[in-house]
Amino acid sequence: MSIGQPSGAQILWQALEREGVEVVFGYPGGAIMPAYDTLLDSKIRHVLVRHEQGAAHMADGYARASGRVGVAVATSGPGATNLVTGIATAMLDSVPIVCITGQVSSKIIGSDAFQETDITGVTLPITKHNYLVTRASDIARTIREAFHVARSGRPGPVLVDITKDAQQAHADPMWDDKPVSLPGYRPKYRAHAEDVSRAAEMIDRAERPIILSGHGIVRAEASSLLFEFVDKTGIPVASTLLGLGGFPATHPLSLGMMGMHGEAWVNQAIQEADLLVALGMRFDDRVTGKLETYAPNAKKIHCELDPAEINKNVRADVALVGDVKETLEALFPLVTRKNRLKWTDRISKIKGNAAVRDIQHMPHGGRLFAAHVMHDLWRITEGRALVVTDVGQHQMWEAQYYKHDFPRKLITSGGLGTMGFALPAALGARFAQPKDEIWVIAGDGGFQMTACELATIAQEGVKLNIAIINNGYLGMVRQWQEFFYDGRYSATPLRSPDFVKLAEAHGLRGLRVTKREEIEETVGLARASKETVLIDFRVEQEDSVYPMVPAGAALDDMIRRPSAIVETAQDD
Numbered sequence: 188m189s190i191g192q193p194s195g196a197q198i199l200w201q202a203l204e205r206e207g208v209e210v211v212f213g214y215p216g217g218a219i220m221p222a223y224d225t226l227l228d229s230k231i232r233h234v235l236v237r238h239e240q241g242a243a244h245m246a247d248g249y250a251r252a253s254g255r256v257g258v259a260v261a262t263s264g265p266g267a268t269n270l271v272t273g274i275a276t277a278m279l280d281s282v283p284i285v286c287i288t289g290q291v292s293s294k295i296i297g298s299d300a301f302q303e304t305d306i307t308g309v310t311l312p313i314t315k316h317n318y319l320v321t322r323a324s325d326i327a328r329t330i331r332e333a334f335h336v337a338r339s340g341r342p343g344p345v346l347v348d349i350t351k352d353a354q355q356a357h358a359d360p361m362w363d364d365k366p367v368s369l370p371g372y373r374p375k376y377r378a379h380a381e382d383v384s385r386a387a388e389m390i391d392r393a394e395r396p397i398i399l400s401g402h403g404i405v406r407a408e409a410s411s412l413l414f415e416f417v418d419k420t421g422i423p424v425a426s427t428l429l430g431l432g433g434f435p436a437t438h439p440l441s442l443g444m445m446g447m448h449g450e451a452w453v454n455q456a457i458q459e460a461d462l463l464v465a466l467g468m469r470f471d472d473r474v475t476g477k478l479e480t481y482a483p484n485a486k487k488i489h490c491e492l493d494p495a496e497i498n499k500n501v502r503a504d505v506a507l508v509g510d511v512k513e514t515l516e517a518l519f520p521l522v523t524r525k526n527r528l529k530w531t532d533r534i535s536k537i538k539g540n541a542a543v544r545d546i547q548h549m550p551h552g553g554r555l556f557a558a559h560v561m562h563d564l565w566r567i568t569e570g571r572a573l574v575v576t577d578v579g580q581h582q583m584w585e586a587q588y589y590k591h592d593f594p595r596k597l598i599t600s601g602g603l604g605t606m607g608f609a610l611p612a613a614l615g616a617r618f619a620q621p622k623d624e625i626w627v628i629a630g631d632g633g634f635q636m637t638a639c640e641l642a643t644i645a646q647e648g649v650k651l652n653i654a655i656i657n658n659g660y661l662g663m664v665r666q667w668q669e670f671f672y673d674g675r676y677s678a679t680p681l682r683s684p685d686f687v688k689l690a691e692a693h694g695l696r697g698l699r700v701t702k703r704e705e706i707e708e709t710v711g712l713a714r715a716s717k718e719t720v721l722i723d724f725r726v727e728q729e730d731s732v733y734p735m736v737p738a739g740a741a742l743d744d745m746i747r748r749p750s751a752i753v754e755t756a757q758d759d
């Protein structure tokens with residue numbers, strides 16, 4: 188070390204500033220104290236979370252809302268392990284985050300030192316890459332690489348574990364602004380021209396094609412191009428959960444969500460299709476149902492960034508590996524302008540039959556259905572809010588009834604299905620989109636998993652709108668028990684605190700809605716308020732999400748809303 192050289196801790200913040208980081212979400216502790224000390228001299232804003240899981244979800248929400256890399260910071264041992272759920276959530280949804288953890292000093296690694304956990308070992312399968320840094324002189328280079336890996340190719344979480352002595356030592360940072368090049372890491376692919384031509388011919392020949400639009404469309408900022416592509420080819424679009432908003436839900440050729448809780452007509456149309464054009468989606472089991480019976484008559488064109496996804500679940504007739512926007516750009520001039528009225532008429536016919544069972548068409552008879560809350564929220568916010576949902580029935584109702592017309596306006600944990608995600612992810616999104624109207628939609632169960640972040644919201648003085656869809660149950664599990672376990676409600680009835688008082692205890696505002704007529708005014712109060720408002724929506728307790736394809740069943744084997752319920756509702 189020579190006098191005047193910065194410490195590893197100082198290099199860390201400078202390296203983050205050079206990556207354009209403006210805010211990090213974290214929690215201090217022994218092994219990361221040198222970094223927290225030098226944080227005071229940095230321009231970067233630090234948000235003190237109440238639990239490190241919240242920090243990872245905030246970084247994730249920030250990344251999804253902005254398209255930039257989110258950053259979480261934690262200490263070694265329990266701090267680091269508390270990040271794990273958030274890292275796995277980001278991994279399964281391909282979200283670029285960088286997690287920085289303190290580690291015990293390099294000399295005592297492996298001695299079961301106080302708060303020592305092998306966090307690079309723990310997170311190996313749930314990170315895109317991770318690093319253990321033991322020298323101050325490696326910090327700058329490692330942070331650059333970490334950001335490059337997180338954001339390039341198929342994005343994902345990267346963890347950088349830095350020993351305490353590396354933070355304390357002084358070194359030459361060796362700044363380097365050349366593009367990062369890592370041996371063996373080839374994140375960029377481009378679809379072969381012959382395959383693009385074959386795909387275009389298949390699209391032209393198809394009589395019953397469907398586009399399956401996924402998260403990749405949103406991530407690649409390919410929404411407007413998809414819009415033009417659909418305009419030219421006349422192909423209807425079905426969306427995955429994470430793809431919602433990638434193509435406008437109110438467009439006449441938008442069919443809605445596919446899969447387990449997708450619209451009945453979407454799943455039926457997929458089963459009747461002769462061509463699936465999959466764009467930035469990975470044929471998750473919640474999307475395909477039973478693979479042997481999935482889209483039996485359809486050829487498949489799979490446009491995907493990650494070659495590992497090709498032929499993983501569904502065999503592709505043509506694979507176009509590369510950025511989905513670049514692939515669409517190449518395809519666009521080769522396809523013929525068409526309308527496909529016969530096919531869209533056929534889909535409208537299937538739809539006509541399903542729509543009569545739609546809960547929106549039923550009188551509510553004084554009762555408050557979650558679906559009505561979603562529908563009214565969509566109407567009142569004119570479909571423009573950024574909605575962050577938790578996991579469960581409310582998540583599916585939101586996907587069905589809040590019509591997203593814009594990309595990056597729905598943030599939800601799709602792959603891991605992480606309860607407790609919504610509140611912290613929304614707080615992260617708030618820092619990415621300071622002007623957006625943000626609504627958290629959470630169940631009474633999931634909300635309680637990370638409700639401690641209400642204190643973070645209060646401390647940071649930020650404005651969110653929080654809707655708790657309170658049905659007194661772990662609703663989605665209760666629904667499965669009703670359908671598949673003879674109605675034996677094991678461990679699903681749920682007693683909750685008074686959410687209104689909980690909000691007030693945090694210095695926030697709490698309101699309650701028990702009837703549909705109260706929605707408009709209460710939502711209006713929340714929207715008009717400058718402070719965070721939590722609304723406790725007391726909804727029907729034993730309503731279920733329909734339609735439903737039971738896990739592992741064929742897409743055509745849907746459980747539909749029983750007509751008995753239609754009649755009961757109409758009797759009211």
Ligand SMILES: Cc1ncc(C[n+]2csc(CCOP(=O)(O)OP(=O)(O)O)c2C)c(N)n1
Pocket residue numbers: 577578579580581582604605606607629630631632633634656658660661662663664
């Ligand atoms: C961390 C975590 N634990 C357990 C589950 C399993 N799970 C999925 S949905 C659900 C029930 C959610 O209940 P609630 O938050 O009240 O929402 P609702 O389904 O009633 O809308 C559970 C327990 C999960 N997804 N995540």
